[in-house]
Amino acid sequence: MTNSVNDLKNTDCALIMGSNCAENHPVTMRWLLKARDTRGAKLIHVDPRFTRTSARADIYAPLRSGTDIAFLGGMIKYIIDNELYHKDYVVNYTNAACLIKDDYSFEDGLFSGYDEENRKYDVSSWDYQTDEAGMALTDPTLQHPRCVFQLLKKHYERYDIDTVCEITGTPKNKYLEVLKTFCATGAPDKTGTIMYAMGITQHTVGSQNVRAFSIVQMLLGNMGRPGGGINALRGENNVQGATDMALLYHLIPGYINSPSNAPSNKKLIDYIRSVTPGSAKLQFSNLAEFRELVKAGFPNSGWKINSSKWIVSMLKAWYGDAATESNDFAYHYLPKRDDKKNYSHIALFEAMYKGEIDGLVVNGSNPVVGGPNANKEQEAMTKLKWLVSIDLWLNETADFWTYKAWTRSVHNSAVPKITPENIQTEVFFLPAAAVYEKEGTAAQTGRLVQYRWKGADPVGESKADLWIYYELGKRLKKLYEGSTRPEDEPVVNMTWDYDDGHGHDDIYKVARELCGYSLVDGNPVEGFAKLMDDGSTACGNWIYCGGATLKDGQWFYKPQKRIKEDPSGLGIFPDWGWAWPVNRRIIYNRCSVQPDGVTPWPGDEARKLVNWDAAQNKWVGVDVPDFVGTTAPDNPNFTKPFIMQPDGYGRLFAPTSAMKDGPFPEHYEPWESPTTNKMNSRDLNPATKIFEPEKQGTVDKYPIIGTTYRVSEHWQTGALTRNLPWLAELVPDMFVELSEELAKEKGIKNGREVIVSTTRGDLKAIACVTKRLKPFTINGKKVHQIGMLWQFGFKGYATGDTANWLTPHIGDANTTIPEYKAWLCDIRRA
């Protein structure tokens, strides 16, 4: 979330799209309903299915799964055509005025630079026209035909209301109601929030769906302001923390690209060049020279000019005394990913299927239920030599080798008949402690890091994750003890000093490393601006730097703060927990004032978060200012509010390598679609990798759109909740929701069993025939969509067939997040 959960109460309008927040993020509804009651805010829900969120919304608009860009593209056009954009904001805070190179083009679904054979773009033409210093040329009148604003206008010219509604299946009157209501937040005294979840991201165009949100929100001037923002509702209580710590294959902690085996990453200094914007063409050959350049400042770098300090501090934290300036701070110890390889979930399981992977550690994850094309992923696991499952229960993945695991209620020749005798995989199960049985922090969806103390002792032999990993590290180090081989140095020299003095793990030592400490005096580093790249500071994750301070001479962790006061009344609660970065609750908050840095937006004094205080010569405010603290708004170096971007502009146009599939979002059909693309003649996102061409279902055999989702009562793969009787009784069986119309066509009765089939598998479930799903009219034809829970498996009190037996192995062009939300199937009576 760019904003916080509490901040939802400040909104004038919420567009909830690709999220069923009432069911999956119930607490968000608390604040949304407050906004409705106290400010008259309107709640809009856009979703293929009428859910418990729709039930509480003012406007419900159905849309066919996988057509969000058409829906939002039409919104962009509507904003521009009706001049509803927030002009001052757009001109000053976004790249609307920047001129784009002449060789950038878009024609019939393809951006310039496409390489058909490799399904890849050469992104070099997607760039600014620049002056000698490398800064973008601009036309603040927004009239120049090559300026971003005009290109944007041209790009979305095709997205007229009629065409959009034919694609999305949204009734025209509903679509217009949404457009009118949400786009009214373009008025300077109004803000609107967008809330989304997996309904947006789990598509072959998932990242571009989010990009479309950013364009809408920047046009309407809704970023960096209370009640605004783009708010990703994270699906697990600490998934934000997990990604912060780089549980993503292409990153190191703090969202820095991980080093690869590319020549450009060979030495530390090369790597620093590759992750520091604006440094590509500068002359430097070592850190000392680079430091001088950073000190002087260079254009097009933004706040990431400091990347070297974050990287070196991380290396110091990881390798201690073994990391010195003379050995490039042990940069050569860092594992380098293969530049040509994709290590995402789908790709890993494809490799496993081919027998390329020996072992797998699954921690708090359950791919036999949760992985796409789960039949195949389960088969892939049979090719492992060993599997370690760390979980609260012996879930479906831990028991993937049992008879029950291979029982299918519907026979399908494509699913192999495997029995335990055919499986050689050795499975180890480590029982893990539940969340209340251990202590530590969790970073929730609003980046708020909260410390939690232990409530009960772990049951039986179960252990906290930290215990498990601390022991694993200790034992690994023991195996390598005394080795003098250079290739063993990364393990031998790895710091692993989390001991509490009695041979046990000490979580405060982990916290100390994450928050950063000075190697001179051992005290906390009070913010990432104070990290150094000369080896004098150590910090495991720069975005967590500043999370600790000294209180009465002792280390104090700010996530432990519990002061329930909200001086501004804006839901900031600055002393409840701690949010990264530097306890900032609303990022980009410099946008909550006009470019002069002092004047609030007309009519919106109450929602001003920060301002420049000339008397004190610094930025001040009710939130921590998202700006270089002492740089006045008139300083030419830092006049733009999005300081993580090299040029400081919010990006209506995403230049060069920001996106793999285009600088503007364009509508493409899902891989399996019931129709052809009406916007251009490319059906599928041209930059998406196709893993299994032979598994593509076609509309003649599989005419119905399938999708998957969760309910309030079960959590993720249900490994936790299907084992709790009080939740199992609330949703006891796997069910499929379908419209009354489809039920009639197929002779399906409510509460009776049905079979759903795709090219990848079949499942049996109970029919839930409902008025809450209605057939769509798509390009003049009636199209049905059905939906089902992806939370069932064969273990626990509530058991049922696994929806992911049906879902495909295809993902987003940028992240490879699987397409769980739009695929083709058929349904019949069991």
Next chain:
Amino acid sequence: MANLTNLYDVSKCTACRGCQVACKDWNQLPASIKPFKGNYQTHEDTDGDTYTIIKYFEEEDPVHGVSWNFIKRQCMHCFDANCMKVCPKGAYTKTEWGATIHDPDKCIGCQYCATACPFDIPKYLKRVDKITKCTLCAGRVEEGLEPACARTCPTDALIFGDRDELLQIAEDRAKFLQANGFPNATIYGKLELGGLNKLYVLTDTPDKFGLPVDPKVPNVTFWQNYVQPYASWLIPLFLLASGTSFVTTRLIANKNKGHEEGKEVVNDAIGS
């Protein structure tokens, strides 16, 4: 002492059923897992092991195409509680703050109260041969806590407090809703049956939520007017009477409801 109660506002409820789970947790009630029948409302009604449920109403709607309404159901804790009047063993009492409490130790499972309740709340639990129902979490309230269901509600659809204050909130809220798209919004529990110690804000008329518009006490006046005053010296006679009516009510109950079907899972935490 002022009356303390819950106010439940249907316009804020998201049917997350947190209250339903919190109730089972606090009262340590076992789950009864029954097959899914095509409706989110897995329990057709409250039962001996389930003191509260959220009911779901799915209907065509001229504006939205469909509407989905929810209501929480549990004991209404009527001021003039009929269950209390008919109970031959005096198993029911009123706390001074308005909760109707049923004492299982006194209960003989005769089920008169079940027949007498205008809201069909007291439920017979075969396993223990007793009636059970919502206690308004008297144990918690008397320790200064709010009821478990109200404590857990994420949206403040369910709040707890002084009935007079809640009544004011409810009336204001109904007016607000009437002016904001719900012309039929109303409150429930203020005057019904002379007042309930349970208040509702409804977005539509009570019948749309399965509530009796003008609830009436079932006709069991013979017992309450003639027999009960003399109960202390009619005990031998009463035992006979309860024995026979036990059989008849049981038969009716089983025919209509079939609560005891389905597999029962006793939660480990309960240890029973």
